[in-house]
Amino acid sequence: MTAALLEGKPIAEKIKSALKNEIAALKTKAGCSPMLVAIQIGDNASSAVYVKNQKKVAEELGIEYELTTLPADASQADVEKLIAEFNEDDAVTAIILQLPVPKAIDPKKVIGMIAPSKDAEGMNPWNLGKILCGNYKIGPCTAMAVMELLESTGVKLYGKEACVIGHSEIVGKPLALMLLKKFATTTVCHIATGERGVLADHVERAEILIVAVGKPGLIKGEWIKDGAIVVDVGINRVGDKIVGDVEFDAAAIRASLITPVPGGVGPLTTVILMRNVVELFKESFKL
Amino acid sequence: MTAALLEGKPIAEKIKSALKNEIAALKTKAGCSPMLVAIQIGDNASSAVYVKNQKKVAEELGIEYELTTLPADASQADVEKLIAEFNEDDAVTAIILQLPVPKAIDPKKVIGMIAPSKDAEGMNPWNLGKILCGNYKIGPCTAMAVMELLESTGVKLYGKEACVIGHSEIVGKPLALMLLKKFATTTVCHIATGERGVLADHVERAEILIVAVGKPGLIKGEWIKDGAIVVDVGINRVGDKIVGDVEFDAAAIRASLITPVPGGVGPLTTVILMRNVVELFKESFKL
Numbered sequence: 075m076t077a078a079l080l081e082g083k084p085i086a087e088k089i090k091s092a093l094k095n096e097i098a099a100l101k102t103k104a105g106c107s108p109m110l111v112a113i114q115i116g117d118n119a120s121s122a123v124y125v126k127n128q129k130k131v132a133e134e135l136g137i138e139y140e141l142t143t144l145p146a147d148a149s150q151a152d153v154e155k156l157i158a159e160f161n162e163d164d165a166v167t168a169i170i171l172q173l174p175v176p177k178a179i180d181p182k183k184v185i186g187m188i189a190p191s192k193d194a195e196g197m198n199p200w201n202l203g204k205i206l207c208g209n210y211k212i213g214p215c216t217a218m219a220v221m222e223l224l225e226s227t228g229v230k231l232y233g234k235e236a237c238v239i240g241h242s243e244i245v246g247k248p249l250a251l252m253l254l255k256k257f258a259t260t261t262v263c264h265i266a267t268g269e270r271g272v273l274a275d276h277v278e279r280a281e282i283l284i285v286a287v288g289k290p291g292l293i294k295g296e297w298i299k300d301g302a303i304v305v306d307v308g309i310n311r312v313g314d315k316i317v318g319d320v321e322f323d324a325a326a327i328r329a330s331l332i333t334p335v336p337g338g339v340g341p342l343t344t345v346i347l348m349r350n351v352v353e354l355f356k357e358s359f360k361l
Numbered sequence: 362m363t364a365a366l367l368e369g370k371p372i373a374e375k376i377k378s379a380l381k382n383e384i385a386a387l388k389t390k391a392g393c394s395p396m397l398v399a400i401q402i403g404d405n406a407s408s409a410v411y412v413k414n415q416k417k418v419a420e421e422l423g424i425e426y427e428l429t430t431l432p433a434d435a436s437q438a439d440v441e442k443l444i445a446e447f448n449e450d451d452a453v454t455a456i457i458l459q460l461p462v463p464k465a466i467d468p469k470k471v472i473g474m475i476a477p478s479k480d481a482e483g484m485n486p487w488n489l490g491k492i493l494c495g496n497y498k499i500g501p502c503t504a505m506a507v508m509e510l511l512e513s514t515g516v517k518l519y520g521k522e523a524c525v526i527g528h529s530e531i532v533g534k535p536l537a538l539m540l541l542k543k544f545a546t547t548t549v550c551h552i553a554t555g556e557r558g559v560l561a562d563h564v565e566r567a568e569i570l571i572v573a574v575g576k577p578g579l580i581k582g583e584w585i586k587d588g589a590i591v592v593d594v595g596i597n598r599v600g601d602k603i604v605g606d607v608e609f610d611a612a613a614i615r616a617s618l619i620t621p622v623p624g625g626v627g628p629l630t631t632v633i634l635m636r637n638v639v640e641l642f643k644e645s646f647k648l
Contacts, residue, residue, distance in 0.1 A: 199493070201486075202489075203493070206538075233554065248493065265544070269520055
């Protein structure tokens, strides 16, 4: 292995420490606290882990955190009513819908109803559109986390060849817009790229490679360009191990920097969520 | 020249004819007409041409069209007040801010204030975000026009190598998202790509090439991939001629289809604007 590890934890700690100080000052100025309300519908083991972690980080930083649970058989109307109440409630400064939700609920519709000014995950169309406009302070946590990792390297993105594998709404597409804002030449690949047989060609050209698909071993180590920066967003359970989408060992021989999985993007997402909450609070209170 | 011409006019005529019938039926159902209000601030020769053309097409189709002019020294507050009035007015179903505006006016802020449900140009962040979500019926007219041109060819975009030159908010970025929705592998190039000296490399790989920069001769004919479809969005005055961004004659030897300039994207944009107006009307009246 020649690549250095691009780890999320030290960056997360830095952001947390800065946020802690900022929040203390903001509370004094505003005379109230940012409050994040999480909505969980039904029971879900992975969602429960997220909620626990969110609560811990929020409280550590000085953000009030409240969990509201609805039963698994809640209707779309129930959820929408709750969102409308939280939108109206001045004490609630940010809202997050915990995913996944039961099948009867349309999560996109619910997220579209969250007031853009309280949209902690930056997934409301208004906030996604602001990313397209290049005029944003909040955004989907994973995409924002990738940008933090890239910026921490000190590498200038201007004119770099960037390749994003995966064109989801929460990672690939917003991330491509963020990379374009930094003037990287940006290519987005997806399943049809693979079917066409040209995925390797695109990866081989990438100086900045971000993979967010969810398929272990999708990206072969020998495809990686010498000296590339590789951010692996994939989290896949293989046997009793968690691995990414990139063949780590083989890729690390060629890359200059590579994220470990776990330990790359993951440790950053909850902190970025809290930073979103703080940005929304500042915007609402004109601080 | 071996390329066939990809002309906008016949497609525009087809869309117009379908819209005319649709609007007649919608008016009967809704008991009222779609009404597009254009706001022009100060005098501007090119804006006057657009307005005249919009009025003509709107009336031809059965859309009411009203021009509201504000003096050149109107303030930001004046414009915002007007937008708020039109947002509230049920008779107004769509609003367009004519660009350019005088320097004292922030057009982005104004466009962001237009109710998303009345945003004729699809430039409000909410509507741009819906494009990212892949769930849109309206969009920026030029980007939508390019998609119409591409779709008229019958060529499947799935898995194609697409390259967009120019990363503006009104063409390049929304267009890239539209191409991704169709599963084209999509690269966006811009000034930093050129500075890096790799613009030719990207163009040479493009099966679908869209150029929206505004620099005559930027794309050399010999860069064009054999059989490529070339859509040239550029409109540049050179001497007494209007030319695009692509060296037309040399590109036409290699391309399979190429838009003439003028006569490619141009004839479609006003018709697409009217289609946006109709889609907004249908959405508002649940038709």
